[in-house]
Structure formats: C-alpha cells, structure tokens
Amino acid sequence: MSDNGQTHIDSVKTYVLVLAALLACTVVTTAVAYVDLGPFSVVAALAIACFKMLLVALFFMHVRHSNKLTRLVVAGGLLWLGILLVLTMTDFATRGILGVPGK
Amino acid sequence: MADHAHSETLALRVQFDTAAQQKDASTLGMWIFLITEIMFFGGMFTCYTIYRNWYPHVFAVASTSLNATLGAANTCILLLSSFTMVMAVRAGQLGQQKAIVWFLILTLLFGGAFLGVKAVEWNEKFEEHHIPGQSAFHLDGVAPTEQGSAQLFFSLYFAMTGLHALHMVIGVGILLWLIMEARKARFTADYFTPVDVAGLYWHFVDVIWIFLFPLLYLIDRHLGK
Numbered sequence: 001m002s003d004n005g006q007t008h009i010d011s012v013k014t015y016v017l018v019l020a021a022l023l024a025c026t027v028v029t030t031a032v033a034y035v036d037l038g039p040f041s042v043v044a045a046l047a048i049a050c051f052k053m054l055l056v057a058l059f060f061m062h063v064r065h066s067n068k069l070t071r072l073v074v075a076g077g078l079l080w081l082g083i084l085l086v087l088t089m090t091d092f093a094t095r096g097i098l099g100v101p102g103k
Numbered sequence: 104m105a106d107h108a109h110s111e112t113l114a115l116r117v118q119f120d121t122a123a124q125q126k127d128a129s130t131l132g133m134w135i136f137l138i139t140e141i142m143f144f145g146g147m148f149t150c151y152t153i154y155r156n157w158y159p160h161v162f163a164v165a166s167t168s169l170n171a172t173l174g175a176a177n178t179c180i181l182l183l184s185s186f187t188m189v190m191a192v193r194a195g196q197l198g199q200q201k202a203i204v205w206f207l208i209l210t211l212l213f214g215g216a217f218l219g220v221k222a223v224e225w226n227e228k229f230e231e232h233h234i235p236g237q238s239a240f241h242l243d244g245v246a247p248t249e250q251g252s253a254q255l256f257f258s259l260y261f262a263m264t265g266l267h268a269l270h271m272v273i274g275v276g277i278l279l280w281l282i283m284e285a286r287k288a289r290f291t292a293d294y295f296t297p298v299d300v301a302g303l304y305w306h307f308v309d310v311i312w313i314f315l316f317p318l319l320y321l322i323d324r325h326l327g328k
Contacts, residue, residue, distance in 0.1 A: 019183070033321035049318075052310075056185060084145050089156075
C-alpha cells in the first residue's frame, strides 16, 4: 500500500467488508419487517438504517479520516435535522394529549 | 507535506497555499452543500413522520402494496454502486488512471440499473391505479373514507422517490462528465478532487435511499402475510 503524504488510503479488503456488512443489513432489515414486533418494528428498521448510514459515512465518505472541521459540520447538520424532527413532533405528537389553549 | 511538488501542479488555484488546503476546502464545501440537502430531504421526512403518525394503519396497508423484493434488490444495486464509487476514489488516490475510468463506468451502470428498476416500479403503480390525484385511485384493504389518506402515502412515495431519482439522474450526469475527464487522464494522485467530491454526493444519495427503503417499503410487512 503506497502512501502519498497525508491522504489515508483504505485497503480493498476494508471496502469489501463494509459492502458485505451493508448488503447483510439490507437482508436483515427486509426479513425483520415480516416479523410482528409491534411498535418496535420501526425502531428496528431505523436502528439498522442508522447503522448503515454510519458505515457509509465513516468508510465510503471517509469521515473517519476527515479533519475536525469537516466532522463538526457533519455533526452540526445532523443536529439541525434533529431539531427539525423533534421540535415538529413535540407539536404533532402531543395534540391528543394536551388541550388546545383558548378552545 | 510535499508542498513544493504539489504547488507545481496546474490544479492548484492561486488562493490556496498548498494542495492539501485546497482539497480540504473542496471537501468542506461539498459537505456544506450536503448539509443543505439533508435539510431539504429532512422536510419531506418530517412530513412523512407526521402523516405516518396520524394514519399508521393506512400507511401500513399502502406500504405492503409496494414491491419489497424489487426495493431490496434496488437497495443492493445502489450499495454496489457506492462500493464501485469508493473504489474509483481509491484509484484516484493511487493515481491509477485506467482503474478510475472503469470503476466510474461500473458506478454509472449500477446507477442506471437502479433507475431502470425504479421505472418498472413506477409503471406498476400506474397500472394498479395507485397514482394520487387520479380519479380511478383505489387501494384495496382501505375503507372508502380512508382512500384520501392512502393517496397521501403515495404522494409522499412519489415525491420522495422522485426527488431521490432526480438526484440519481444528476449523479449520472456528473459521472458521465467525470468519465470523459478521466479518459483524458486529467486525474492524478495529486489531483482527483472532482472524483472525491462526486463520490461524497453519490454516497449521500445512497444514504437517503438507505432511509427511504425501510420507511416506504417495509412498514409492518407482516400484515400482508
């Protein structure tokens, strides 16, 4: 494996293993959808999807070799997405629980 | 840092001190763009979350009408395309100019195959009258009063997979340009930034599909069995 200065080059084996893990996860997520897990089926689906996202981001998108600024930007983006989802759902998910003021 | 060697390549713009600095700036710029894309798709995912939360049963029935086998196969095709894309970037890092071209062509083929399968799936929806807004719209297993909610699911299905497919089409265009440039031996181990940032874009589109697949195709599949 040659090394040209600061660029880190992953081995083909690493990428093949990541691909194999991603394909296996796809089979698992499809299979688990046919099992009745009640409310946990969506939890299982999202947990597997997040794991796959991490694999793609860390290895294929080279986040694990990225500099701190890039990592901060990636984490910041996910934080803003979290705000979008969580703050929106604090309204929609609690409408049946809390009364509407003034009504 | 072999600054001297790098600064002699034509690829280094005047505003950067070193090739490494230029490459970091390009990567960061691409990530900033991808963050705006995350928020762009994030709006649709939020919309999806709200309506699935409101109509869980209708969404489950509508989801089982999608072809999960084709969806899973397409997911695998897209993951393979991401693998060949990262191999193209790796070939760039190693300066293997022929390998860059071949891995980009493979990525293009997998990307095209994905879009082909998608076209088959959309055609199925038209034949089954699962097009929102169509007067003939009808989804079996859903009460007549809930057909509107079922249309909501398919509106989201077409909007989200459609927007994803649009990104794929743009990605295919970028790949075609990269292949032409790579054939002219424009990319070397010192300068392959276009391949690198196009790779980031391609993997991002892959990540979006990683979430779309379970959320659209795999809601309570056991209901259909």
